[in-house]
Amino acid sequence: MLKCRxxxxxxxxxxxxxxxxxxxxxxxxxxxxxxxxxxPAAHMSSGSAGGGGENKLYVLLxxxxxxxxxxxxxxxxxxxxxxxxxxxxxxxxxxxKAASQKTAVPAQSEPPAVPEPKPGAAPSPEEPSPAAPGAExxxxxxxxxxxxxxxxxxxxxxxxxxxxxxxxxxxxxxFAAARSIRARDPGARVxxxxxxxxxxxxxxxxxxxxxxxxxxxxxxxLRFKQWNGxxxxxxxxxxxxxxxxxxxxxxxxxxxxxxxxxxxxxxxVRGNKVKxxxxxxxLYDKCLIATGGVPRNLQAIERxxxxxxxxxxLFRKIEDFKxxxxxxxxxxxxxxxxxxxxxxxxxxALGRRSADFDLEVIQMFPEKGNxxxxxxxxxxxxxxxxxxxxxxxxxxxxxVKSVTYKDDKLEIQLKDGRLVKTDHIVAAVGLEPNVDLAxxxxxxxxxxxxxxxxxxxxxxxxxxxxxxxAACFYDIRLGRRRVEHHxxxxxxxxxxxxxxxGASKPYWHQSMFWSDLGPDVGYEAIGIVDSSLPTVGxxxxxxxxxTPKAATEKSGTGIRSESETEDTAVSPVASSTPAPAVExxxxxxxxxVIFYLRDKVVVGIILWNVFNRMPIARKIIKDGEEHADLNxxxxxxxxxxx
Amino acid sequence: MSYCRQEGKDRIIFVTKExxxxxxxxxxxADDPNDPYEEQGLILPNGDINWNCPCLxxxxxxxxxxxxxxAFSCFHYSKEExxxxxxxxxxxxxxxxxxxxxxxxxxxxxxxxxxxxxxxxGSASAAPTEGSALSPETDATPSTSSLPSDSVxxxxxxxxx
Numbered sequence: 001m002l003k004c005r006x007x008x009x010x011x012x013x014x015x016x017x018x019x020x021x022x023x024x025x026x027x028x029x030x031x032x033x034x035x036x037x038x039x040p041a042a043h044m045s046s047g048s049a050g051g052g053g054e055n056k057l058y059v060l061l062x063x064x065x066x067x068x069x070x071x072x073x074x075x076x077x078x079x080x081x082x083x084x085x086x087x088x089x090x091x092x093x094x095x096x097k098a099a100s101q102k103t104a105v106p107a108q109s110e111p112p113a114v115p116e117p118k119p120g121a122a123p124s125p126e127e128p129s130p131a132a133p134g135a136e137x138x139x140x141x142x143x144x145x146x147x148x149x150x151x152x153x154x155x156x157x158x159x160x161x162x163x164x165x166x167x168x169x170x171x172x173x174x175f176a177a178a179r180s181i182r183a184r185d186p187g188a189r190v191x192x193x194x195x196x197x198x199x200x201x202x203x204x205x206x207x208x209x210x211x212x213x214x215x216x217x218x219x220x221x222l223r224f225k226q227w228n229g230x231x232x233x234x235x236x237x238x239x240x241x242x243x244x245x246x247x248x249x250x251x252x253x254x255x256x257x258x259x260x261x262x263x264x265x266x267x268x269v270r271g272n273k274v275k276x277x278x279x280x281x282x283l284y285d286k287c288l289i290a291t292g293g294v295p296r297n298l299q300a301i302e303r304x305x306x307x308x309x310x311x312x313x314l315f316r317k318i319e320d321f322k323x324x325x326x327x328x329x330x331x332x333x334x335x336x337x338x339x340x341x342x343x344x345x346x347x348x349a350l351g352r353r354s355a356d357f358d359l360e361v362i363q364m365f366p367e368k369g370n371x372x373x374x375x376x377x378x379x380x381x382x383x384x385x386x387x388x389x390x391x392x393x394x395x396x397x398x399x400v401k402s403v404t405y406k407d408d409k410l411e412i413q414l415k416d417g418r419l420v421k422t423d424h425i426v427a428a429v430g431l432e433p434n435v436d437l438a439x440x441x442x443x444x445x446x447x448x449x450x451x452x453x454x455x456x457x458x459x460x461x462x463x464x465x466x467x468x469x470a471a472c473f474y475d476i477r478l479g480r481r482r483v484e485h486h487x488x489x490x491x492x493x494x495x496x497x498x499x500x501x502g503a504s505k506p507y508w509h510q511s512m513f514w515s516d517l518g519p520d521v522g523y524e525a526i527g528i529v530d531s532s533l534p535t536v537g538x539x540x541x542x543x544x545x546x547t548p549k550a551a552t553e554k555s556g557t558g559i560r561s562e563s564e565t566e567d568t569a570v571s572p573v574a575s576s577t578p579a580p581a582v583e584x585x586x587x588x589x590x591x592x593v594i595f596y597l598r599d600k601v602v603v604g605i606i607l608w609n610v611f612n613r614m615p616i617a618r619k620i621i622k623d624g625e626e627h628a629d630l631n632x633x634x635x636x637x638x639x640x641x642x
Numbered sequence: 643m644s645y646c647r648q649e650g651k652d653r654i655i656f657v658t659k660e661x662x663x664x665x666x667x668x669x670x671x672a673d674d675p676n677d678p679y680e681e682q683g684l685i686l687p688n689g690d691i692n693w694n695c696p697c698l699x700x701x702x703x704x705x706x707x708x709x710x711x712x713a714f715s716c717f718h719y720s721k722e723e724x725x726x727x728x729x730x731x732x733x734x735x736x737x738x739x740x741x742x743x744x745x746x747x748x749x750x751x752x753x754x755x756x757x758x759x760x761x762x763x764g765s766a767s768a769a770p771t772e773g774s775a776l777s778p779e780t781d782a783t784p785s786t787s788s789l790p791s792d793s794v795x796x797x798x799x800x801x802x803x
Contacts, residue, residue, distance in 0.1 A: 540662075
């Protein structure tokens with residue numbers, strides 16, 4: 001705008017001069033011939049028609065130009081200002097939060113500072129802490145060694161105020177990390193915080209082995225029998241493996257302590273500390289977030305009211321297993337909503353009971369067949385038939401519209417008009433990763449897969465790692481993903497533990513998963529196994545020897561992921577019930593290998609009733625090569641042999 | 643003879659045993675044994691012990707972890723004629739520690755521990771393990787009897803109490 005003006009100002013005298021010159025010429029010319037006058041007259045009029053007219057036009061033009069420029073400039077500046085204001089508002093909201101945290105910090109730092117100068121004296125740390133207002137944290141500061149008096153102020157003194165390795169969440173990934181840290185860092189002090197009342201345990205038996213146990217007290221003991229007759233507990237380690245939280249900083253060789261029944265509600269990344277639901281604060285050096293997830297629910301059930309939600313189980317934890325076991329003994333009809341791994345496994349487990357307990361087991365899902373999102377259609381249909389043989393009533397292509405409680409029964413109304421009446425519902429419709437801490441910690445959440453977004457080394461920030469169900473990580477071979485399987489929790493937990501002790505390794509060793517649907521159908525899988533991908537399946541006729549039961553008997557292992565290591569241990573699927581040998585695969589899909597392709601590269605493999613071949617499958621995926629003939633690749637698996 | 647079928651985007655091939663008798667011409671990329679990303683076996687490429695090997699179970703991470711590490715390291719680096727003969731003290735320490743946790747280290751194992759450890763570690767170093775999974779069982783084995791060569795045959799080892 002200003003430019004226009006200055007330019008115009010410069011040009012204006014020139015314009016005036018030129019116009020006067022023009023006029024003079026024109027007058028002379030006009031005197032000579034008439035017609036020429038009109039043309040110069042045109043020029044003249046643009047220049048000026050006499051002094052006043054000339055000025056007016058001049059002013060008009062200048063005004064117009066300035067106005068246009070002014071409007072443009074105004075718009076630009078306003079837009080900039082608006083954006084700026086928005087930015088400032090956002091930034092100002094952040095310092096506000098930080099400020100409120102900062103005010104909390106100085107309040108905390110004072111009381112611990114007081115007992116610090118007295119390292120050896122046990123009684124003194126106790127005194128200032130009850131006196132100081134905000135000192136809920138354990139009295140001894142992190143630098144001192146003396147064990148706190150156990151009979152002093154309750155609960156709060158049990159919690160150490162500083163843990164070098166803090167693991168949030170007490171599941172499979174967390175335990176794997178704890179083990180990894182302890183193996184690599186001698187004398188490491190690891191604190192696990194879990195909101196469950198239980199020590200770390202493994203989840204697969206909750207929907208498999210525990211249901212096949214003969215022991216009537218299985219819901220209390222949570223033990224299951226392996227094929228070799230030996231029993232084991234679902235807990236990774238008994239209580240004696242762990243040390244007490246209050247001993248964490250004093251134990252000579254460190255150890256793993258588990259704080260149960262506590263929830264981490266706030267994370268301060270800048271201050272390297274977390275806050276629990278009882279207002280205790282714990283400082284950490286390195287932190288792992290392994291918060292797993294919470295089962296999803298159907299909207300139809302959530303809004304159906306308390307009478308319905310009371311009769312619905314969202315299956316995930318030990319307490320869910322216990323309550324469902326009780327329900328299965330009393331109810332007449334149970335409906336499982338969901339056709340994936342958990343839903344199908346529970347359906348098979350309950351279906352097995354249906355004969356003994358006069359129980360109707362229904363499974364409904366939107367897909368056409370069981371595992372519809374995992375298995376190619378032909379295999380999904382075949383699997384569904386097998387599940388039906390386990391005593392399950394399958395209702396496929398079922399979308400739940402509403403659920404009501406009527407006449408002491410739950411009525412499930414489907415969108416296509418069908419009505420299902422049942423006593424109890426088990427919802428197995430997916431897992432919502434727990435990212436509650438993302439906001440306070442300022443951690444990124446992935447919008448595609450959910451969960452905390454971490455890099456290939458499972459790191460979210462310098463001292464924060466995420467593993468297990470809650471981690472959306474970058475897999476160098478397969479791309480960004482989030483995996484909800486047991487072996488992945490183990491692999492990622494181990495890796496996180498390694499990286500927390502300085503390894504800097506990316507996710508490289510591909511985790512696997514497995515599922516058994518009854519004694520006849522069992523498979524192991526690795527990589528991206530999505531039924532929307534093109535697949536190539538290579539099958540052989542199966543013999544009586546090719547069942548999950550037989551395979552586990554032979555290798556002497558239970559949980560399939562361990563058949564690759566030397567450790568024996570866990571029980572396979574069906575312990576005592578005799579396998580219906582007559583059922584042996586007459587149809588085509590007895591056993592084989594299925595390759596899942598993405599851009600002609602194998603990204604996922606299912607070993608269908610073919611066991612102990614996982615290393616080969618892992619290798620093929622690791623190579624990431626384009627193979628022209630997948631039948632040749634299938635040969636590597638020797639599917640015809642045991 | 644094998645035959646093929648296409649169902650939409652999915653291809654299905656049925657093969658007989660004879661079809662798969664000829665060796666595969668699929669090419670796999672040769673593995674680099676020193677690849678730092680890969681899961682290592684019990685003995686690392688530089689000769690150190692991989693304490694995080696799943697084959698050790700939880701031996702190195704449990705309450706007696708440090709005693710176990712001392713004993714096993716001593717044994718591993720021992721150059722005596724009778725390997726590990728100078729490590730008796732460490733093994734005794736380890737045994738004492740393990741006796742304090744009978745739940746984790748079942749007592750009948752103790753007799754076998756010293757002899758087993760010596761025989762197994764010889765073969766262990768030669769056989770790197772493929773271990774993806776966490777062995778959920780406990781630090782039950784006082785010996786390193788859970789190492790590769792003995793896995794299937796050793797039935798008395800694991801199982802938590």
